[in-house]
Amino acid sequence: MALTDEAIERIKEMIVSGELGPGDRLPKELDLAERLGLSRNSLREAVKALSLIHVLDVRQGDGTYVTSLQPEVLLDTVGFLLDFHRDDSVLHLLQVRRILEPAATAMAAQLMPDNDIAELAKLLDELEQTEDPAEMIRLDLEFHRRIAGGSGNPVLAALIESLSMPTKRARMWRRKTQEGAAVRTSEQHRAIHQALITRDVDAARSWAAIHVAGVEDWLRHSL
DSSP states (O other): OOHHHHHHHHHHHHHHTTSSOTTOBOOOHHHHHHHHTOOHHHHHHHHHHHHHTTSEEEETTTEEEEOOOOHHHHTHHHHHHHTTOOGGGHHHHHHHHHHHHHHHHHHHHHHSOHHHHHHHHHHHHHHHHOOOHHHHHHHHHHHHHHHHHTTSOHHHHHHHHHHHGGGHHHHHHHHHHSTTHHHHHHHHHHHHHHHHHTTOHHHHHHHHHHHHHHHHHHHHHHO
């Protein structure tokens, strides 16, 4: 094992064991290196690597801290990596969304507060009225983000959000190039929303699956 990798593992063990918790400050570099039996250079590289994936937060002049370790913080790196996807991998990302999003929507039908569900109607009104492509993307992403958040599972919500951005271009091109796509998308959004209002778990799951599958099917034929 490379020395930097060993240093990463040792710091990870300290966090996993509970010796270091969210928000805790790491010991000074020299003290920690001596304690772990590592060179300062290896430790420095390990800290740099862990800060890149948001496990550690290096604050100049203050020290190095463990981050909140919240899923949305840690999974932000996944979204960054997915930004480098190739066009032919979007289909694979949509397939993963088709697995995750129906489950999250079904959970939201059970757990999402009534007032949060009511707020979705305003989003859909804005989405259907705007002709600005950038605003369409923003509102569409926000609609799905809120439903995923309504699942009550922050890990699931963070995963879905990380998958949403790389597939936004495919969704927008479908709206522009496939006849009737915008109308069908609007109808599906409304059907999902209605299923949430009535707390119909099965309908929520089914409409979410249909919604994602529509984009997936269009992209498969386009490729």
